[in-house]
Every structure is written in C-alpha cells, then in structure tokens.
Amino acid sequence: MNFKKLILYFIIFIGIVILFDRVIMPFYVKGEEVIVPNVTGMTYEQARLVLSNAGLEPVNGGERFDSKFPKGTVILQRPSANKTVKAGRRIYLIISGGNIKVSVPDIRHKRVEEATILLNRAGLSLSEVLEDTLTDIPKGLISAQSVPPNEQVEKGTSITVWVSSASKFGNVEVPYLVGKSLSEVRQIIETKNLKIGKIVYQPSLDYLPNTVIYQYPSAGSLVEEGTQVDLIVVKEKLSEKEIIE
Numbered sequence: 001m002n003f004k005k006l007i008l009y010f011i012i013f014i015g016i017v018i019l020f021d022r023v024i025m026p027f028y029v030k031g032e033e034v035i036v037p038n039v040t041g042m043t044y045e046q047a048r049l050v051l052s053n054a055g056l057e058p059v060n061g062g063e064r065f066d067s068k069f070p071k072g073t074v075i076l077q078r079p080s081a082n083k084t085v086k087a088g089r090r091i092y093l094i095i096s097g098g099n100i101k102v103s104v105p106d107i108r109h110k111r112v113e114e115a116t117i118l119l120n121r122a123g124l125s126l127s128e129v130l131e132d133t134l135t136d137i138p139k140g141l142i143s144a145q146s147v148p149p150n151e152q153v154e155k156g157t158s159i160t161v162w163v164s165s166a167s168k169f170g171n172v173e174v175p176y177l178v179g180k181s182l183s184e185v186r187q188i189i190e191t192k193n194l195k196i197g198k199i200v201y202q203p204s205l206d207y208l209p210n211t212v213i214y215q216y217p218s219a220g221s222l223v224e225e226g227t228q229v230d231l232i233v234v235k236e237k238l239s240e241k242e243i244i245e
Helices: 003-031 044-053 112-121 182-191 240-244
Strands: 033-035 057-064 074-078 084-086 090-096 101-103 125-132 142-145 152-154 158-164 195-202 212-216 228-234
Touching: 044 057, 044 074, 044 090, 057 074, 112 125, 112 158, 182 195, 182 228
Parallel strands: 057 090, 125 158, 195 228
Antiparallel strands: 033 084, 074 090, 101 152, 142 158, 212 228
C-alpha cells in the first residue's frame, strides 16, 4: 500500500466520522426524544393508553386520597407534562383514591343532639331524622342509623337516623333512690314530677330505719310524668323475734 492510498483512506474515514457525528447521530437522537403529554385528570386506563402511544412507559405510582379528583383518576405525574424526555421513559402516575375515608360512630340509643356532635367530629353529617314507632327503644332515642357503626365511608357522608316515638316510654329519668332516707326520696320524687307508689316495709340489720333499699322502676329508666315509683323501706324497729331470726 503506497502513501497516497493511505492518505485517501484516512480522508474517507474522517469523512465518515464527521457524517456520523453531524448528520446521522443528531437525527437518531432527535427521533428518540418525546414530549410528555398531560394526563392529569384522566382515568388510569386513558392515561396509560395516551402515554403508550407517545412511546412512554406508564407506571402506577400508588393511590392517594384527594377530594378534588374523582376516584381512579390521575392527580399527579412524574415527569410532569410538556417535559422533553427519551422515548421509553417511565412516567409515574399517582391515582386518586377519592375522598378521605372515616369510621362511622355508633349513635344508637343517643339523642339527636348528641349524635349530631359525634357525627360532626367524625367529619360526617346528619341528614334525615325519621320516626320509628315499632321499636322498644325509649322515646326520643335513636333506634337505628342508615350506615352501620365502624363502617368506612367518605368524609362528608350524610347519615339518616330513626328516632323512637314509642308511647310506652316517657322523657323523665327515674333518679337513683337506694340508700337515701324516705323523707329525702319524697322530695326528689316530687321535683321529678313523679309520685310515690306502693311502700313495703322490711326489716334490715344493714341499714338505718326509713332507708330505701329497693325501687321500681329502676334508676335511669325513662317514664312519663306522674309515674308511681314503688319502694321497699327499712322498718323503724325490729321485734325481738325478728332479731333472733
């Protein structure tokens, strides 16, 4: 191989390198760049299709609660929209899990006012208050709720309740009378708009005379005004026979 041919081969090699560097490579690299489309607000399936068609690889990046986006839609993408990336780049998508979930409190056997407070604390609200005439729950108390206790629901959900209107129960709570003197019990009964019913005297070595040791209805019962409360009261004196027995 003579010197002239060597020079010619060298010049051809340099030309090929320049052509590859200045023409072929820029064209190749340019063809592999992709502008990331905006898929925020789309469902995951829609976003996956759009990104795949753009030559990108969609990846489910997990779920996050967000009340601004419907459940199952894209709320965030990384890299973000309009970024220029290499074809085949992974695009991570954060999917909305809908509104925040909260646990429904147990508001049965409670009054509407108390139930409203409990629901508000849990991020819920009271919608309808319906009448329940068939329950054996005392009048004025919630007998049932539209969503069972401890069930997970979206924050802001409205709960319907049924309130007992059973006529066999009243709104006066019977006070605790056991251990009190009969004279004190008479005053308490009067202030509650109730009446003293049947009094049975019974001997006892454990209580002072005229002390109430039993009552009916029991303390905490809800009754109508004017209801009679029956009592068992300790006798004033024990006979010799009763002491021996």
